[in-house]
Amino acid sequence: MFKDFLNMAIRSLSRRKLRSWLTMIGIFIGIAAVVSLISLGQGMQNAIEEQFFQLGADKLTIQTKGPSFGPPGSNTDLMLMDSDLEVVKRSRGVKIAASRLVEPIRVEFNEKEKFIFVATLPQESKEREMVIEVANVDPSDMIAGRPLKQSDQWKVIMSEDYLEPKFDNKGLQVGDKVKIDGQAVEVVGMYKKTGNPMVDMAFVMNEDPVRELLDLPKKSGLIVAQVTPGIDMALVVENIEKDLRQHRNLKEGKEDFEVESPEDLLDSVSTILNVVTAVLVGIAGISLLVGGIGIMNTMYTSVLERRKEIGILKAIGARNSDVLGIFLVEAGVLGLIGGTIGILLGIAFSKTVEIIATIALGTTLIQASFPWYLILGSLAFSFGVGSLAGTYPAMQASKLPPVEALRQ
Amino acid sequence: MKKNKVIIKLKDVWKTYTMGENKVHALRGLNLEVAEGEFLSIMGPSGSGKSTAMNMIGCLDIPSKGSISLDGTDIASLAESDLAQIRGQRIGFIFQKFNLINTLTAKENIMLPMVFQGYPENKRHEQAERLLRLVDLHDRMDHRPNELSGGQQQRVAIARALAVSPQVILADEPTGNLDSKSGGSVIDFLKKLHKEKGTTIVMVTHDANVAKHADRREYLKDGQIVKKL
Numbered sequence: 001m002f003k004d005f006l007n008m009a010i011r012s013l014s015r016r017k018l019r020s021w022l023t024m025i026g027i028f029i030g031i032a033a034v035v036s037l038i039s040l041g042q043g044m045q046n047a048i049e050e051q052f053f054q055l056g057a058d059k060l061t062i063q064t065k066g067p068s069f070g071p072p073g074s075n076t077d078l079m080l081m082d083s084d085l086e087v088v089k090r091s092r093g094v095k096i097a098a099s100r101l102v103e104p105i106r107v108e109f110n111e112k113e114k115f116i117f118v119a120t121l122p123q124e125s126k127e128r129e130m131v132i133e134v135a136n137v138d139p140s141d142m143i144a145g146r147p148l149k150q151s152d153q154w155k156v157i158m159s160e161d162y163l164e165p166k167f168d169n170k171g172l173q174v175g176d177k178v179k180i181d182g183q184a185v186e187v188v189g190m191y192k193k194t195g196n197p198m199v200d201m202a203f204v205m206n207e208d209p210v211r212e213l214l215d216l217p218k219k220s221g222l223i224v225a226q227v228t229p230g231i232d233m234a235l236v237v238e239n240i241e242k243d244l245r246q247h248r249n250l251k252e253g254k255e256d257f258e259v260e261s262p263e264d265l266l267d268s269v270s271t272i273l274n275v276v277t278a279v280l281v282g283i284a285g286i287s288l289l290v291g292g293i294g295i296m297n298t299m300y301t302s303v304l305e306r307r308k309e310i311g312i313l314k315a316i317g318a319r320n321s322d323v324l325g326i327f328l329v330e331a332g333v334l335g336l337i338g339g340t341i342g343i344l345l346g347i348a349f350s351k352t353v354e355i356i357a358t359i360a361l362g363t364t365l366i367q368a369s370f371p372w373y374l375i376l377g378s379l380a381f382s383f384g385v386g387s388l389a390g391t392y393p394a395m396q397a398s399k400l401p402p403v404e405a406l407r408q
Numbered sequence: 409m410k411k412n413k414v415i416i417k418l419k420d421v422w423k424t425y426t427m428g429e430n431k432v433h434a435l436r437g438l439n440l441e442v443a444e445g446e447f448l449s450i451m452g453p454s455g456s457g458k459s460t461a462m463n464m465i466g467c468l469d470i471p472s473k474g475s476i477s478l479d480g481t482d483i484a485s486l487a488e489s490d491l492a493q494i495r496g497q498r499i500g501f502i503f504q505k506f507n508l509i510n511t512l513t514a515k516e517n518i519m520l521p522m523v524f525q526g527y528p529e530n531k532r533h534e535q536a537e538r539l540l541r542l543v544d545l546h547d548r549m550d551h552r553p554n555e556l557s558g559g560q561q562q563r564v565a566i567a568r569a570l571a572v573s574p575q576v577i578l579a580d581e582p583t584g585n586l587d588s589k590s591g592g593s594v595i596d597f598l599k600k601l602h603k604e605k606g607t608t609i610v611m612v613t614h615d616a617n618v619a620k621h622a623d624r625r626e627y628l629k630d631g632q633i634v635k636k637l
Contacts, residue, residue, distance in 0.1 A: 004523045011511035312507045315468060316568065317496020317524040319489045401488075403469045406507075 002329070009330035016302075023298040024338035026291030031342025031382050033284035035374060036350040041277030043354070043369035048269055051196065052262045058233070059134050062088060062223040062240065062259050078256050080220040087247045088223050093236035095228040098127035099220035100135075101210055105203070108179035112167040118180070120207040120221075123150055130226050135199065145174035145189030153209050156180070157189040159200040161362075183213055195364035233261050288381075291338065292389040299331045299393035310397050311405030320398040327394030328387050335386020336379065343378050415575060415608055416442040416465055421474035423460050423631075434460040436631035437474070444575075445606045447599070449619040452628035458612045459580060461628065465610060466499050466578045467491045479575060496524050500569025504581035506561040508553040514564045515540065515549040521571045539567035543597065559590025566597060577601070579611040583618055595621050 013020045064078035080099070088097045101120040106113060119135065122128045128150065148157050162172040172178070176187045185205070193200050211217055227236045237259045244250075244257060303310070310323055318326075350368035357366035423435040434457045442448050442465075452458045463469040464476055467483050470491075476483050478498065483491060500521075501507075508517045518536040527535070540546045543563040545556075553561050562582060569577055579598065583591030599621055601607050613619050627634050 001523060001526070004520075007516075008509075008512065015511050308507070309509060312509060313520075313524075314492060315466070315495060315501050315507070316521040317492055317572070319492040319496075319524070321489070322492075322524055401469075403463050406468070406503075 001325075005326050005329040006333065008326055009333045012302075012306075012330060013333060019298060020334065023294050023334055024341065026294035027288070027335055027338025027382055027385065028291075028342035028345060030284060030288030030291045031339045031378050032345035032349060033287060034281055035343050035346025035370075035378055036353070036368075037277060037280045037284055038374055039346065039350045039368045039370050040353060040366060041273055041280075042371060042374070043350070043367035044365055045270055045273050046369050047365045047367045048273075049266060052266050057262050058227045058229070059130070060225045060227065060233070060237065060240070060259055060261050061134070061265075062225065062244070062257060064257050065255065080223055080257065082218045082220055084244060084247065084257075085220045085223055087243050088225055088240055091225075091236070091240045091243045093228050093231040093239055095226045096126055096130055097223055097225040098122040098124070098131055099207075099223055100131055101207065101214075101216065101219065101221040102202070103210065103214055103216070103221070105180050105214070107203070109172065109176065110167040110170040112170075114167065116203055117201065118156075118203040118205055118210060120205055120210045121148060122207050125150065131224055134224050135204075141192040142189050143192050145187070147189055147191075148204060148206060150206070152188065152206055154183060154185045155188045155205070156185045157191060157204050158187070158202070159193050160190050161193055161200045163190065181213055193362050195362065197363070233263075237261055288385060292335075292385045295331055295334050295386050295389040296393060298334070299327060299390045300396070302330070303327065303393045303397040306397075307400060307405045310400050311402050311407075314400075314402035315406060323400075324394050324398040327397050328390050331390020331394065332383045332387040335389070336383040338386070339379055339382020342382065343375060346378075412444040412446070414441045415444045415479050416440070416610070417475075417477045418461075418464065419475045419477075421461075421464060421471045421476060423457075423464065423469070424472045434631055435464070435471070438628075438632060440626065440633060442576075442608065442610055444608055445602075447602045447609045447611070447621075447623045449611045449613055449622035449625050450628055451613060451616065451619045451625060453614060456628045457631040458614075458628055460631075462578055462580050462610070462612050465576075466501060467495045492524075496521060497572060498575045500572070500574040500577045502562070502565050502569050502577065502579040502582045504584040506553070506558070506565045506585070508561055508564060508568070510553050513550050513552055514545060514556065514567075517553070517564055518568045518571050521568060525572055527572075535571060536567075539570055540564075542570075543567045557590070558586050559593060562586060562590070562594050563597070566594070566601075570601075575608060577607055577609045579609065581613055582611065583613070583615065591618070 062080065062084075064080060082099075085097060085099050088094060099122070102117055104115050105118045107116050121131055121135075143160050145157070148155060156178070158172070165171045172187050172190075174187055174190060177184050178187065179185070180203075225240070227233055240259050241255065244259075245252065245255060248256070250256065313323055313326070347368070347370060354366055354368045357363055418438050418440040421435050421438040422433065425432045425434060438457070438461060440461070450458055450461065460469070464471055465478075467478070467486075468491075470484050470486075474484070478494065481494065483494060486494070509520065512520065515536050518539055519532040522532045522535060537546065537549065540549050543566055545560060545563055545567070548556060548560060553564070556564065577598070582594055582598070586594060595618060598609055598611070602609050609622075611619070611622060619625050627636060
């Protein structure tokens with residue numbers, strides 16, 4: 001029966017080609033928008049997750065709480081100090097801990113001044129290794145010059161981003177000397193762009209010269225800790241929290257610092273992304289609604305035009321429910337075809353955005369992803385929107401008295 | 409012809425339409441009986457209530473007053489879905505304007521009543537092809553109505569009316585839209601159907617030349633059966 005109704009629907013829609021296409025435009029714009037937004041949102045989430053797993057799931061970061069307009073750890077009101085680092089180092093389950101300063105600095109080059117964040121690498125080997133891992137800077141991925149050595153003093157490395165003319169019309173090259181807060185510092189290497197703007201914009205220097213230059217002998221900035229293998233990360237987070245609370249003389253619930261595990265960070269990023277995606281999808285949903293009303297309008301006109309046909313169907317034995325079914329399937333097919341085209345357009349659009357983002361912005365964060373539930377869900381949804389919009393006109397059709405319908 | 413059992417019985421049937429303030433009586437106490445296997449023609453001028461009577465017999469409409477029984481079932485009190493069932497199972501309609509579904513092929517049009525009766529698909533194809541051969545349109549089965557002549561369309565409509573092997577064929581001016589040659593072949597076909605299969609046929613017409621082919625003629629005027637026009 002359904003197969004026959006489907007056949008009738010397709011015949012009848014293809015006889016009114018132009019109108020069917022115009023009706024479907026509403027649906028496919030809506031579905032295309034929803035599909036591309038969700039696929040990009042999902043893709044971004046996947047990319048971020050992947051980056052987190054590259055960091056290693058056994059690292060924790062400890063930083064001060066509160067409003068901060070710079071990168072983590074650069075908050076000036078609250079500070080983690082050397083003594084806090086010592087406490088973290090002694091906490092149960094912590095294998096290594098190191099501090100990482102992330103400070104704004106004044107950079108002069110080509111008679112141009114810029115404020116840039118400098119991020120430090122610890123002087124000690126093991127700690128340095130761990131921080132490099134967390135910072136997501138692979139020292140073997142240098143495109144020019146060499147990595148920063150432990151013994152380097154007034155040397156700096158940065159991402160290839162700085163090859164571009166960032167200082168008026170001039171970019172930086174290996175061998176260039178820049179002035180950082182008045183001190184001449186040599187560019188010794190450039191690493192490959194990571195795609196994470198936070199990492200790509202920062203200068204990287206050794207910890208000791210930065211402490212000396214900025215006169216911050218005791219500040220700890222951001223504390224990075226590695227958990228002893230085999231110990232539950234949540235337990236270690238609790239230990240560190242308890243120890244730091246005691247040390248900083250704070251009550252439970254009144255902490256001015258936070259210990260974040262990769263999962264925490266991931267969760268908060270995901271939450272933000274989900275909210276943004278939801279808002280955008282909501283906006284796209286409005287166009288779906290308009291598309292649904294378009295289907296309703298078309299089906300209603302169709303019912304008016306086909307009164308005679310409805311009369312014939314009833315005369316040859318169609319029950320009200322059959323007529324309802326015929327018109328519902330027709331409306332559903334309008335939605336379904338619109339949805340299929342919409343999905344294809346959406347995929348094409350988000351792939352285009354991905355390619356443009358990768359080429360023009362150099363970020364790998366925007367990756368379109370098309371999980372099966374998105375495709376199936378959109379198909380089911382567009383069929384549903386169609387049928388739902390068709391319900392009222394179809395009911396009108398089914399209730400037509402046969403004699404009246406035939407009389408035209 | 410021997411008298412068979414009565415299959416259609418209209419008893420004091422009234423149909424009243426309200427048009428604004430006025431009441432229009434399309435039927436005024438119509439009494440009519442049709443026996444099984446009979447070929448009856450109902451004649452009358454336009455406005456005599458022929459079509460209304462036809463709609464009543466065909467369960468497309470219910471009377472304002474009076475009773476109609478179709479093979480023992482009183483249809484005056486039935487709900488629309490039950491009426492649809494009766495139409496689908498027991499009655500085959502042939503209309504003046506053919507009333508085929510334009511988007512479907514000849515064969516699909518014939519299969520449609522069987523779809524509503526839930527016939528299995530292979531049975532539908534088999535039956536439709538048999539009927540197409542019967543009306544001599546087997547080579548046209550994949551054509552749409554607008555690719556067929558009027559006479560051919562009416563033959564498809566006849567095949568459709570026969571699809572569910574109904575007890576009664578109702579033909580409303582079946583030759584009204586046809587030239588005399590095609591009209592003649594449609595009438596010949598109805599006669600053949602009546603003779604060979606014993607199908608009960610009720611035909612409404614205003615054309616005496618068409619009506620004369622029936623076993624019995626009744627005349628309708630002002631919503632009542634009269635002896636002569």
